[in-house]
Amino acid sequence: MDIIIPGFETRSIGVADGVELNAAVGGHGPALVLVHGFPQTHLMWRHVAPLLAEHHTVVCPDLRGYGASSKPEAVAEDTYSKRTMAADIIGLADALGFDRFALVGHDRGAHVAFRAGLDHPNRISHLGILDIVPTLDTWNVLHGVGAAVAFHLYLMAQPPGLPEQMIANSAETFFGHFLDTWSMSSDAIPAEVRAEYLRACRDAVPSIVADYRATATVDVGHDQADLDAGTRLTMPVTVVQQDWGQQLGFDATAIWQPWVADLQHFTTQAGHFMAEEAPEDIAMLILNLVRR
Numbered sequence: 001m002d003i004i005i006p007g008f009e010t011r012s013i014g015v016a017d018g019v020e021l022n023a024a025v026g027g028h029g030p031a032l033v034l035v036h037g038f039p040q041t042h043l044m045w046r047h048v049a050p051l052l053a054e055h056h057t058v059v060c061p062d063l064r065g066y067g068a069s070s071k072p073e074a075v076a077e078d079t080y081s082k083r084t085m086a087a088d089i090i091g092l093a094d095a096l097g098f099d100r101f102a103l104v105g106h107d108r109g110a111h112v113a114f115r116a117g118l119d120h121p122n123r124i125s126h127l128g129i130l131d132i133v134p135t136l137d138t139w140n141v142l143h144g145v146g147a148a149v150a151f152h153l154y155l156m157a158q159p160p161g162l163p164e165q166m167i168a169n170s171a172e173t174f175f176g177h178f179l180d181t182w183s184m185s186s187d188a189i190p191a192e193v194r195a196e197y198l199r200a201c202r203d204a205v206p207s208i209v210a211d212y213r214a215t216a217t218v219d220v221g222h223d224q225a226d227l228d229a230g231t232r233l234t235m236p237v238t239v240v241q242q243d244w245g246q247q248l249g250f251d252a253t254a255i256w257q258p259w260v261a262d263l264q265h266f267t268t269q270a271g272h273f274m275a276e277e278a279p280e281d282i283a284m285l286i287l288n289l290v291r292r
Contacts, residue, residue, distance in 0.1 A: 037107020
């Protein structure tokens with residue numbers, strides 16, 4: 001049986017030429033888009049979305065290249081750039097008739113949300129970022145043996161061929177490693193959801209690698225250009241992270257300040273999959289964000 005978010009309907013929505021996003025839609029009120037992370041699908045919001053749907057029209061898409069969304073071949077360096085993937089989210093809003101909307105992203109979805117906020121500030125009213133620093137800063141804070149925590153970034157940054165083959169040959173072990181080690185709670189991701197995440201990832205190895213490869217190439221250039229130009233996020237922004245600064249030796253709030261005009265920064269005691277481990281807390285932080 002397919003796993004669904006209670007009270008939501010699933011749609012396939014065209015957002016770009018030849019690209020459709022699978023999205024769960026529910027609730028009523030001001031628009032709020034929730035974008036998932038790795039190695040997950042829109043189902044990571046299954047606890048948070050119904051809480052928010054009491055106050056908002058909530059849309060939970062699978063990103064391009066993930067879940068049941070289109071997985072175009074990476075024929076150009078920007079096929080899976082965060083700029084392109086952010087444009088998909090704007091196309092999703094256009095298709096649903098949302099002129100302005102709040103946007104919250106986790107992990108990969110947070111990188112997409114960050115880029116959407118920079119590229120489309122007139123469309124996004126509030127921005128929530130869960131457990132990342134910007135792409136450019138991600139590479140800058142990884143040093144020495146501490147960088148081993150992000151070994152997958154370096155693997156998938158390699159030229160096409162090797163990472164796809166290595167991951168496809170051990171997909172369940174590779175993707176399962178992150179589901180098992182990035183959570184503080186052993187029951188946050190039940191067996192049926194874990195199995196769905198693994199199935200979805202096994203079916204999307206080339207596009208997932210292309211997404212990460214873009215983060216080591218074209219996305220860095222886009223971030224650097226905005227930093228050099230002094231481009232900042234102008235909408236209210238809430239960042240929620242594990243205490244990566246303590247673990248890797250950087251000041252997370254200081255990293256975000258050059259990028260954000262109106263910042264609230266929080267750390268969580270939950271693990272990386274915070275929306276599944278502490279959904280009530282995350283829902284409340286999102287509701288507080290959109291009230292600013």
